[in-house]
Amino acid sequence: KGTAVMNNCYLDNNDPYHEICLRVIRDMTTYGVCVLDNFLGRDRGLLVRNEVLEMYRSGIFTAGQLVSDPGGTGAQSIRSDRITWMTGREPHCHNIGTLINQVDSIVIRANKMPDNGRMGDYIINTRTKAMVACYPGSGSNYVKHVDNPNKDGRCITAIYYLNLDWDVRRCGGLLRVFPEGTDKVANIEPIFDRMLFFWSDRRNPHEVQPAFDTRYAITLWYFDAQEREEAIRLYQTRGSQPSSSK
Numbered sequence: 001k002g003t004a005v006m007n008n009c010y011l012d013n014n015d016p017y018h019e020i021c022l023r024v025i026r027d028m029t030t031y032g033v034c035v036l037d038n039f040l041g042r043d044r045g046l047l048v049r050n051e052v053l054e055m056y057r058s059g060i061f062t063a064g065q066l067v068s069d070p071g072g073t074g075a076q077s078i079r080s081d082r083i084t085w086m087t088g089r090e091p092h093c094h095n096i097g098t099l100i101n102q103v104d105s106i107v108i109r110a111n112k113m114p115d116n117g118r119m120g121d122y123i124i125n126t127r128t129k130a131m132v133a134c135y136p137g138s139g140s141n142y143v144k145h146v147d148n149p150n151k152d153g154r155c156i157t158a159i160y161y162l163n164l165d166w167d168v169r170r171c172g173g174l175l176r177v178f179p180e181g182t183d184k185v186a187n188i189e190p191i192f193d194r195m196l197f198f199w200s201d202r203r204n205p206h207e208v209q210p211a212f213d214t215r216y217a218i219t220l221w222y223f224d225a226q227e228r229e230e231a232i233r234l235y236q237t238r239g240s241q242p243s244s245s246k
């Protein structure tokens with residue numbers, strides 16, 4: 001039935017996600033970062049990109065907020081990206097919804113697979129809405145920061161890039177990740193149809209270098225059930241909500 005035994009795990013050739021999940025588990029466990037290219041394929045990637053461009057043209061993106069001290073460096077910084085939060089079930093966003101479902105499937109299945117290393121340390125069953133971000137390209141950037149420095153529950157950051165013919169030498173906008181415990185950096189170009197996963201906590205400080213062309217990305221943050229529950233309980237006693245959008 002299309003299954004083969006290999007290294008004591010069953011490769012079920014009928015499950016397209018199986019290979020990808022093994023790859024995500026291996027890279028996240030080894031590097032804490034995982035890059036998957038040609039994630040949707042050109043045609044479906046273009047459909048998602050067109051929906052995002054249509055949303056941007058419709059003006060529903062907000063101006064990037066002032067984020068005071070995103071990385072605990074004491075520096076006041078102004079995020080110059082434009083963002084909007086969405087469920088993926090909005091009208092005229094069917095392909096964005098399908099992308100979100102695919103990323104959900106991979107994260108949930110990878111979290112449930114046997115021998116899934118550090119992926120197994122978490123219980124992942126909820127996430128934030130999708131944050132669609134656009135760097136307008138007039139040198140807009142995002143200073144070095146950690147997504148979840150103070151245990152707000154987010155364990156995995158998942159980013160899908162939509163930027164056609166992106167050349168970092170001309171357009172900038174490089175995502176540079178500074179994995180904890182090594183002086184090596186990961187330079188990730190925000191190229192079209194690229195899917196990126198990385199641990200959201202202090203293991204992965206990162207920055208977006210100034211962008212000189214419009215730079216689009218869709219980000220999802222997945223919650224670890226236990227850490228999220230603890231964060232909500234803690235904030236309930238202190239009366240304010242954890243930082244990330246619900």
Ligand SMILES: O=C(O)CCC(=O)Nc1cc2ccccc2cn1
Pocket residue numbers: 133142146147159175190206208217244
């Ligand atoms: O576009 C990229 O390559 C990554 C950009 C990025 O780090 N965005 C980002 C956006 C955020 C929005 C709200 C709270 C925390 C946030 C942390 N990071």
Ligand SMILES: [Mn+2]
Pocket residue numbers: 145146147206
């Ligand atoms: Mn970030």
